[in-house]
Amino acid sequence: xxxxxxxxxxxxxxxxxxxxxxxxxxxxxxxxxxxxxxxxxxxxxxxxxxxxxxxxxxxxxxxxxxxxxxxxxxxxxxxxxxxxxxxxxxxxxxxxxxxxxxxxxxxxxxxxxxxxxxxxxxxxxxxxxxxxxxxxxxxxxxxxxxxxxx
Numbered sequence: 001x002x003x004x005x006x007x008x009x010x011x012x013x014x015x016x017x018x019x020x021x022x023x024x025x026x027x028x029x030x031x032x033x034x035x036x037x038x039x040x041x042x043x044x045x046x047x048x049x050x051x052x053x054x055x056x057x058x059x060x061x062x063x064x065x066x067x068x069x070x071x072x073x074x075x076x077x078x079x080x081x082x083x084x085x086x087x088x089x090x091x092x093x094x095x096x097x098x099x100x101x102x103x104x105x106x107x108x109x110x111x112x113x114x115x116x117x118x119x120x121x122x123x124x125x126x127x128x129x130x131x132x133x134x135x136x137x138x139x140x141x142x143x144x145x146x147x148x149x150x
Contacts, residue, residue, distance in 0.1 A: 014099035021053030050116040
């Protein structure tokens with residue numbers, strides 16, 4: 001086959017360090033645009049980013065030329081630098097060290113986008129920790145609770 005083709009859709013989740021509520025409504029839209037641009041510059045597509053003050057969800061169509069860890073290292077590092085430059089209040093900003101990445105079938109993209117779009121409503125009744133545990137269980141990911149929440 002002379003051409004390499006792919007369709008890898010990911011649901012990526014990560015939080016601010018210690019789930020500090022840094023990402024308020026005044027900074028979120030510009031942060032999401034900045035992150036989307038970074039993702040695009042790395043050769044991937046980002047149909048949607050959403051979240052609440054202490055964590056975000058990304059829908060990403062992964063390029064066949066980049067590893068997930070490389071993508072997230074670059075996105076998180078660049079976004080962190082950008083956030084810190086926005087205000088003295090944000091100078092201590094940091095992301096948690098880890099992240100969750102879950103594969104999503106292309107036929108479920110609309111469900112993923114709807115889920116990401118409804119984060120504010122969703123988190124009126126469910127904590128980030130409960131949400132994240134539910135994803136780990138849904139996808140059969142083994143974990144040790146003491147290492148999940150650094």
